[in-house]
Amino acid sequence: MSTTPAVVHLPPRLFVGACLAAALVIAAAARSGAAIPVWLLPVEVGATILSLFLLGSFTYQLEKGALTYGMSLVMSATFAGSAWAQQGLQGGFSSAELRGWLDVLQAATATPAALFHILDELIHLDTMLFILGLAFFVACIAHTRVLEEAAFYLLRRNAGxxxxxxxAITAAVAAASGIFSGVSMIGLAIRTLVIILLLAQAPPHLVRYAVIVCTAVTTVCGMWLAYGEPPNLIMKANLINPATGMPYLTDGFFLLYCLPAAVLTYGCVAWSLRQEIGGLRVDLAKLDVLDANAAAVRFLQAARHGEVLMPVEFAEAHAAELGAHTAGVVERTRTGEALGLALVHAGVAQPLRKLLLGRFIDSSLAxxxxxxxxxxxxxLSPGLDEGEVVIARALAALDKRRIAARRTGLLAALPFGVLLVLHALNHNLPVFLAAFAGFAVALAAIWNLPEMRAAALRAGWLEFSEYLFLLPLFFSISLLTRSGFFGQFQQLIEIGSRTMGPASMALAQFFGSSVLSALLDNNVVADFAARAIQGLPTALILLFSMSQIAGYALGGCWTHIGSAQSVVAYAFIRRDLDPRFGPLQYVRAVSPLLAMMAVVLTLYICVVAYVTSGG
Structure with missing residues (x-):
């Protein structure tokens, strides 16, 4: 029997209400003349960030959105109260003070461009909208089943x-993760690799290993460009050259500093894969008809039912109908057996088998x-199986429609790429326009398939919603910046660079950001730590940025909560592979690969520090 304690979910409304009450108390105290300590706002921000870990990993848990939005009320009151105290404002709000606030609000909202600029400074609006557009864009492209088609083409080319x-698949995913959303890419990569390993009858620990490797591929190996990883975009937005108004972290920076690191760490992935799965092979002659036509099958599932489920996911979702047969079907599908064969072997009655197969694929093929x-x-001999011929012909006919949708969808890369280039040339052009332009074309590819279209939009919004809890944290860290908090850190880093040397400070930031990103969300760590290096000499900003980016990526996949990709991988393992798989098992499974990457990145950072400091 499992000894894992049940999770206790704390009431979010009660917490937000308590935060509102605390905010009103702080505001009232400040207006009555009480001094607001300068250390209170940094403590509140730090407590909020730490609570994301403490109230998200153990028995007592609180919804991330409730935590950050509730605490933003407290932090806003603290910031305002401190400003009132500095200006000597007490008692009720005077008409002059209210008019001043209205004037500021009117100036901020005078034009859409002014409002966008203010919100971008406070909550990284451009970055968040880019993530939203990219989530929708990739979700639409994913439903044309490009990755599954490529995977089975490669499998046949490599004779199983x-x-x-x-x-080849992970290299392509790593390259795509630098441009597109790493979270979207990991979902596609996981399911594709799991299908291949199950077909090769890999033992369960290797299937879990493949899922975990996907986190490193989409984070560490995907850090070569800014657009696929939110921490990279956040750093790019924070580090602006005051003399030119342009970001320090241009595309040239990522290609020169981060691309070599991504290539080197992918070498670690390839070596690790060779050690673990080098001897596995898929018997192509024995492929099930649905597996042999995986791209068409998954396209049909999305078009007919608005969802794409693996056999084990489908079996678990229909436990009510399967009744006593559920455990047997789930266990068989979890080891790679085809759903229809698992239903027969588990003794499910024929009418129910046909009903479920119709829901899984299409009733006309049941x-x-x-x-x-x-x-x-x-x-029996395959020659006796006329049903397989009927199925193969139906799927082949459907595949023509999928290929047409894929061709249209891939055209979306054109406006996306053009607008990214224009953004690189003119930073005043918002980057989110590129993502939404790509999304518009990709959506056209599946527009006439309502179930698939709805599924893509749901998937895109679900992915983006995981980032909404960050908005209050971005706002709170912006308040910290305006309070002058990060100036002290900048001085410490500058002094440390002179006394310890750039290489030592770069390594300190690499390991520090790795540890913090393993415990906290790496997006928050990126927004916090990047501000501490603003104002340094350009050479140091570039060196330290690369070190931090490597740290966010490495630490982000070292624990099950460090990044969105880790959350996806861990949830998949728990749901579809091993419900008993725990956080410590995750850390143990991923640590050998990440330790090797850490050694490689340490050496690379030392080399870059030596070269950029002039030897």
């Missing part, structure tokens, strides 16, 4: 050898699928 197929799996369970 798993290692070269997986290396009879043919059931006949096919009954014959397969009896080990």
């Amino acid at each position: 050898a798993v290692l070269p197929t997986v290396i 009879d043919a699928l059931d006949r096919h799996y009954v014959l397969e369970s009896q080990h």
